[in-house]
Amino acid sequence: MKKLILLVSFITGLSLMAGAQITKKSPEQRAAHLTKALQKRLNLSQDQATQVHTVFLTEVTRMDSLKSNPSSNKKANQLSAKSIKLEAKKQVIAVLNDSQNQKFAAWEKMRKEKHKQKQAQRDAEQG
Structure with a gap:
């Protein structure tokens, strides 16, 4: 019994330590990651x-x-985030040529489908 309790506490401690090591990437790192992903897929x-x-x-x-500075209105925050993303998408599309734009559109469609699948899976697990 003592060994079981010790084993469970050891496993719990390991999982807590692993979670504590995850750090949030800086804006520069995230931008570099996104750029690298597009460079790989679109040959920029x-x-x-x-x-x-x-x-x-x-x-x-x-x-x-x-x-970091959310307003009290959640809907306004969502609309602001959506407009920021849309503006960035338009700027990226302006930089790309025609064949790259087609690949970019296909990549975005694939990402949306993956997101929908994950959301459906989460909904099925919860409900």
């Missing part, structure tokens, strides 16, 4: 990558400030 030139990185850095910084 160096100039395009620099422009896209600037757009993503602006978007991430604005989203962080929105999250």
Whole structure:
């Protein structure tokens, strides 16, 4: 019995320590990650990558400030976040050429589908 309690407390301690090691990435790191993902999928030139990185850095910084200073109206926050994302998307599309825009649209569609699947899975688990 003592061994079982010791084992359970050891496993619980390990999981708590693992969770404590997860740190939030800085806006610069997140923008670099997004830029790298697009560069990989769309074969961006160096100039395009620099422009896209600037757009993503602006978007991430604005989203962080929105999250750190939320208004009392949740709907207004959601609309602000949506407008920030839409503005960034328009700026990214302006940087890309036609074939890259098609790949970007396909990639976004795939991401939305994955998101819907995960949401449906969460809903099924909860309800």
